[in-house]
Amino acid sequence: MAESTATEHTRRTVLKTAAVTAGGAALLPRTAEAAPEQVVEHVEGAARITLKVNGERHAVQVEPRVTLLDALRERLKLTGTKKGCDRGECGACTVLVEGERVKSCLTLAVMRQGAEITTVEGLADGDRLHPVQEAFIKHDAFQCGGCTSGQIMSAVACVREGHTGSDEEIRQWMSGNICRCACYQNIVAAVADVAKGAGR
Numbered sequence: 560m561a562e563s564t565a566t567e568h569t570r571r572t573v574l575k576t577a578a579v580t581a582g583g584a585a586l587l588p589r590t591a592e593a594a595p596e597q598v599v600e601h602v603e604g605a606a607r608i609t610l611k612v613n614g615e616r617h618a619v620q621v622e623p624r625v626t627l628l629d630a631l632r633e634r635l636k637l638t639g640t641k642k643g644c645d646r647g648e649c650g651a652c653t654v655l656v657e658g659e660r661v662k663s664c665l666t667l668a669v670m671r672q673g674a675e676i677t678t679v680e681g682l683a684d685g686d687r688l689h690p691v692q693e694a695f696i697k698h699d700a701f702q703c704g705g706c707t708s709g710q711i712m713s714a715v716a717c718v719r720e721g722h723t724g725s726d727e728e729i730r731q732w733m734s735g736n737i738c739r740c741a742c743y744q745n746i747v748a749a750v751a752d753v754a755k756g757a758g759r
């Protein structure tokens with residue numbers, strides 16, 4: 560019994576460590592915040608736009624060709640959103656725009672001015688993880704973590720949309736998010752668990 564408790568403790572410690580080192584920023588609350596309305600950088604020939612991310616407004620300088628993904632990662636330093644394929648195929652870059660899933664590598668930052676954008680850094684409530692983040696840890700729903708923030712953002716929307724009637728339905732509505740580590744069974748279990756808690 561004592562050995563089993565020690566093993567469980569070690570397993571959870573490894574998971575938490577993985578959460579920090581391998582894309583697991585997806586599972587952790589934000590610790591450093593950019594100041595609201597801060598002009599982060601001046602870029603020659605760029606337009607000044609305002610992005611509303613995780614409830615805060617940020618004035619940024621971006622060229623019109625800059626994707627929302629690059630604006631989040633390079634300008635606002637919100638690196639929880641990952642760049643996988645950079646061409647709309649993997650879902651690693653998924654964020655919520657006005658509550659809807661968007662692949663941020665496929666949309667331009669200038670097109671999203673004023674919209675409510677939520678990234679994985681905006682999910683936790685202080686030190687309390689979002690239920691989807693908790694469920695991903697509980698069900699070991701990640702390995703390398705490369706896809707995890709995108710999976711979590713997609714899962715949040717999937718539950719909210721109510722596309723969780725069966726494992727098959729969850730698989731279908733999460734199919735835009737690829738996991739090279741093939742954690743699909745665990746991801747579906749995590750989503751189903753949250754949906755159950757949400758009364759579905």
Ligand code: FES
Nearest residue numbers: 643644645650664
């Ligand atoms: Fe956007 Fe792959 S990085 S879909």
Ligand code: FES
Nearest residue numbers: 702706738739740
């Ligand atoms: Fe490695 Fe999904 S956990 S790609």
